[in-house]
Amino acid sequence: MTNDDYSLSRRKYVLGAAAVLIVAIYILRLFFLQLTSDDYKARADSNAFMRRIQFPARGAITDRNGKLLVYNQPAYDIMVVMQEQVGVDTLDLCESLGIDTAWYERRMAEIKDRNRNPGYSRYTQQLFMSQLSVAEFSNFQEKLFRFPGFYIQKRSIRQYAYPNGAHILGDVGEVGPADIEADNYYRSGDYIGTQGIERSYEKQLRGIKGSEILLRDVHGRIKGRYQDGRFDVQPVPGKNLTLSIDIELQKLGERLMQGKLGSIVAIEPATGEILCMVTSPTYDPRTMVGRQRGKRHKELSMDPMKPLINRAIGGTYPPGSTFKTSQALTFLEEGIITPETAYPCSHGFHYKGLTVGCHGHGSPLPLVPAIATSCNGYFCWGLLNMFSNRTKYATVQEAMTTWKDYMVSMGFGYKLGVDLPGEKRGMIPNAEFYDKAYKGSWTGLTVISISIGQGEVTLTPLQIANLGATIANRGWFITPHIVKEIQDEELDPIYTQQRHTKVSPHHYETIVNGMQRAVEGGTCRAAHTSNYITCGKTGTAQNRGHDHSVFMGFAPRENPKIAIAVYVENGGWGATYGVPFGALMMEQYINGHLSEASEAKAEMYANRVINYGDYVR
Amino acid sequence: MATTSDKGKSVFASIDWLTIFIYIALLAMGWMSICGACYEYGEPRDFLSLASFDTRTGMQLVWIGSSMLLGALILMTDDRIFDTFAYVLYAAMMLLLLATPFLAHDIKGSLSWIKFGSFSLQPAEFAKFATALALAKFMGTYGFKLKGSWKNMTISVLLMLLPMALIVMQKETGSALVYISLCLMLYREGLPGFILFLGLSAVAIVVVGLRFSETPALGGLLTLGDVLVTIMILCFVGILHFIYCRPATIREAISEGSATGSVQSIRQRRRLYIALFAIGAFIIHLSASTLVEHLADHQKNRVYVLLGLRDDPSGVGYNVIQAKIAIGSGGLEGKGFLNGTQTKLKYVPEQETDFIFCTVGEEQGFLGSAAVLLLFLALLLRLLHIAERQPYTFGRVYGYCVFSIFLFHLVINIGMVLGLMPVIGIPLPFFSYGGSSLWGFTLLLFIFLRIDAGRQRLLR
Incomplete structure (x- = not known):
């Protein structure tokens, strides 16, 4: 071995010492995090963050003369947290929502199926029913206290001023697994333009989601807003479009x-x-809104004249x-x-x-x-x-x-x-x-x-x-x-x-x-x-x-x-x-x-x- | 000395069983963490349900089983094939990396996954061992010297830069950065220490300068970052002066032939270099903070958050805060297997992949997480030991590559979870969920063990 080789082989001590030093620093850090302070423990036991998404309003659409064609109307999604909904009177719930028990069972099974609902957790809100109208919702809201584990989320759905231009305007539906995988913006239960300009101008129309940071305890209960909303982000509404259509x-x-x-x-x-x-x-695009959308879409897709x-x-x-x-x-x-x-x-x-x-x-x-x-x-x-x-x-x-x-x-x-x-x-x-x-x-x-x-x-x-x-x-x-x-x-x-x-x-x-x-x-x-x-x-x-x-x-x-x-x-x-x-x-x-x-x-x-x-x- | 008749047995006996023991121990602890990260309250907790193939825990068992099989297969091969096919493997892997963005389907902006039926593989994970083999082969050629040959240096660095560039094209910056760690191997092979020192001090100066660039100091004249950077530079100058300007060191350099002239003149020249270093360091600090200062607000914030320098509970910082809470709540002994609450409530994103160490911290506590760290340290030191006992440069270079890659993954991944390092998404070896990384690390490690097992024969 030459002198040079020998001095190089001493470098293993430098590298070994570096590894030892880093591991020592990390163990020290663990020591401070885990043993010296009860603060993190307390935060984990009592409080933790939960980010709640705030949905932006979708952009409005007008014709070339400024006549409003498409706007938003409030609608309500019903969310469920599986962990908390034990002991709910199913019959009463179905009656209040106008659904039958078979639909209820099927929907619950769908939510729990991780293949169809990859983001499923028993502790977080899952979409149970979407796009209830104001009338349907107010009926349910009165009885909401009887159904622990069920929550209401305000959304907006599309409304159309004219019965015309259905193919141009297109429509909006729930995102599928492929959309979620392709674009980080979407989460399960979000809406996306599926046809017409709702689809081709989705990026402009959808706006930017906002978020609120809430504090939640270990049982998932909301305890308030983190630092009085200092880190909340307001949603940015979607951009309005003017069509060239008369x-x-x-x-x-x-x-x-x-x-x-x-x-x-x-x-x-x-x-x-x-x-x-x-x-x-x-x-008529007005028949493709809200909960009847799925049924109506199926009818149209079966029509031999191919109206879609x-x-x-x-x-x-x-x-x-x-x-x-x-x-x-x-x-x-x-x-x-x-x-x-x-x-x-x-x-x-x-x-x-x-x-x-x-x-x-x-x-x-x-x-x-x-x-x-x-x-x-x-x-x-x-x-x-x-x-x-x-x-x-x-x-x-x-x-x-x-x-x-x-x-x-x-x-x-x-x-x-x-x-x-x-x-x-x-x-x-x-x-x-x-x-x-x-x-x-x-x-x-x-x-x-x-x-x-x-x-x-x-x-x-x-x-x-x-x-x-x-x-x-x-x-x-x-x-x-x-x-x-x-x-x-x-x-x-x-x-x-x-x-x-x-x-x-x-x-x-x-x-x-x-x-x-x-x-x-x-x-x-x-x-x-x-x-x-x-x-x-x-x-x-x-x-x-x-x-x-x-x-x-x-x-x-x-x-x-x-x-x-x-x-x-x-x-x-x-x-x-x-x-x-x-x-x-x-x-x-x-x-x-x-x-x-x-x-x-x-x-x-x-x-x-x-x-x-x-x-x- | 073994005779030809018991050659097979001697190879078997020369396998480094201690490393394999550490490997298996890490795999076992890794699987327990995956269980903790994927488990939901109320589900059955017996082994059979955890091992069911439609769960991630079950799938991870498949990956672990196949990895051990892969390891065993490698140990049964002839170690000379790795030397022989090093360049072929490297070329094939680079072609695969080049093709990947075109074959891949976009997963959240990353183009690094190729789908085979219901499985996805990430070729970037397999490029590490191929690059290590190619470097080992190149540097193991007869009469190779790194020090003093610009040509050798350039080719070595290019061998590292090629996979880096290809992986950056797949938008996997984290995985690409891993190749920088191979500079540690270059250091062992003769890269002058001061180059490593310059690189590390530049990173440290930029990060510290930016981290404290908004805290005023000295009555608002300067930022705390300026003050800390000045102190750091003074320390560096002191250390450099101590190392390079002592008459004893200079005399040693003269006797080795790496410096010529009188002690006095060499000393003066070296002092000039150190002064240049100090000036350069200040320029780097000032240009980094000026550059960031001129960015738009949202871009500036992004830089800070990406560097992990600013708490941002609504963005990337959210992960880090949740990770700290999860680990901090573990205490001395942890909450016990499958009993973590933070991980069960899905507070920590990416908890079964990049943030898996949270589950160790929460469920196994300080004792468990320190044990994992010590196991990794044992593995690293063992790798150094084995690398140094290689009779040929090929084995030693490959060993140092393995050491460097494992060290980098450990430092970045656990450092990120502990809030000490920027958030760079790379897996923790043997712990993070997924077949590609597990297979990749197993290949890397077992090829080295196979090369090592053949060292006796080579000496005969």
Whole structure:
């Protein structure tokens, strides 16, 4: 061993001494804690802290005109401490609460089950029954002294001023084990937004919990507040939200859609703010509050018409002829057509034995009248010419990819990013999709129906409305969103940034001309008004069973205030429901009310029922 | 000297049974504490109900049983595989750590748990032995010198920093800090003592300075923190001067060849260094308090509470206060097995994991908790003894790693429960609930015992 090694090996004494020293200090500390002072013993025997959570009020929600939509109302939870509730007259308790003994037994077993209630302890308050109304509670409170171990905790539940907008507003429910594990904020028995904006803006709406520190004795009895509340923290109420929804417009939309399946979405083009989002069938949000929520939710989830789905963002449909506008834009930008290009149409498109039918109109037609009359032949020829153009695209796959990129730039094929849960992306096929489906052997002709919004293409009603907004803006849109303002907080920047499509603004002007012609003398004549210029496009989406009735449009032509999509499942021609609904909605929003004649028309449509007996999906 | 025929027997006989005895004693006391922490009044207290698998006490028995099996398996292997596969194990473990945040599901902000069916494993617990093996292998290469080789020093430190960084990415800062303790091993292997001294004194100065930064002293001109830090620095200067500037020490250094020049010149140079140290210490103190002073109020409070420097009954401090009450109420003999009240009423959060020592304090009293501390001390001193008897650097370095890791866990965990250390969430070896940490510590310890058991053969 060298001298150096020897001096290093002496270092074990330094390390050993350090260990001995630390253990000695710790034992000394234990000595002082445990043996010299009775203070801790006394505190443990008589007093200890208990932290009681104080729940903040959830943020209120108003519409774009400041009308209150959602507010809070006091409700009461009944808590139980197992250790203390021995000897309670169960029958009396059940009678006072209006429950049966079987429910009582089941609930007690649930509370004690640690798998379902991981935070269970016999000594702390456990949630027994939640969300009693003031009336139910006052009845119980009188008898509370008879039930030792039962306590009351004040909470607030949501209340709704209107029976409308259930899917937008969403609802609030008890947190599940997964929520508790994912976020430290939640404890068993807390509430969390489960649907709609209650869920997507949960962090803003929930506020910050406060706490009181109480002193509790060894039997769990409360002895008072620790240091007179010096360490108490007041709860911070949740932030208020202003929606971009116009509740009157929403109301009219829901009224029109009664007895029909489908959706109406309106957007303010300049801001991307969603003015209404109607989905039908719907339900009254006021029936989803309090203790009946569970039962009501189950009923709705069993309904074959699926009223819990928000069809405006969660339903994907063939867009039908409304999609032709996006095709014309693509062909113009790619130079496949000019506004003057005319294609023949003799009751449809005929090529190599394939026929896509069309209704009777003049032939051949240039672009503007082709849009106004919704000529199928025109757009089939356009797509065929694009996909078989081998000077511009080396392969049909390359043409398809180019086409797909245009569609994606218009907000199709992917989620738009609306601030609501449950958005679907719809379907824009790409080259790989068809390579797989047709084993690599396909042409423009194989996929011709995508040019008229049929075949593999599907969009959500929100995406169709957004197409309207993009045309209204001549080439850009802002991601549609439903929250206009958050109290003391900026909106997410994605809801203020313009997203430009791949088509230049001047081509949009041609499409706008076509859509104006459609209203003034084409398929959308019913939408014509004298006050302002409306632009529109119908769609009649083919379907197993009866066709879907679709309308997409905006008004006024210059400085548009509203862009809209109407989708009525199995409603027949676009002109049957789509056009009149769109016209009524635009009138309501632009004028602020309906004229007498329009009101009568709205009432007539509201009472019409489409029989879905055969088409339930 | 043993002959080849009874080689197996001699390996068996060279196992350090004293360490295994301490290990089993700690496991037994650990299980009793888990029982105390998880037990509820009114439930049956016989062994069979405590061992039932749907309770945490029963699950802990499974972990204990499997750990002992794991230990036995390790003792039956050939000790040379640890040397041979050290780097492979280290690389595999680092890859696992790297992958963990992507595979893990978020448990209260931590991304360190991987789920297998109904079990979760924490790979960070198994990275300790792999890192120790890699360090031992690297430093055990022939002719290795830590002192005077910047390259060797850098590689050793990097071997420690890599798992630290990966664990920080899993948001488990506590587990990452454990690797700092390996500096103790570096010290044994030649890291100059003054580096360790500088590190420790910097931490001490910052903590003491902040702890008393709000108590005025000397008529409000300075804070009590300033005064205490000044006193500390003066003491450090005195100690350093005493150690390094005595003519005897300097002459020794000259004879060892680690210093050149006349006694007078070396002495002057060393005094200059000590003065620099004092100035540096003041700068650290001032910058720490200025930095904290400029934080927003809630951030400042967070720093204080995280450092465990301020009582905050509504936040992190709540745990510490409840822990002190639980331990303090234990008295001399404790309240008896399963009879603690503070732990039964769930006053102490994390009482079966990080705050398990509370249950020992409350139910076993001063006698029980002092006994646990002394058992840990015995284990640590035994580890030092075994490490020093290793014939090769590989075994010694690994042993010092084991020693350092156990010491760190003990000091931080029990110090935190006693309110002497900041609240850093790391488990108490053999006591805290959970399979990952128990398996991790068992692997760490038994690999060392296996290496040690082979020392005779290596000498032959």
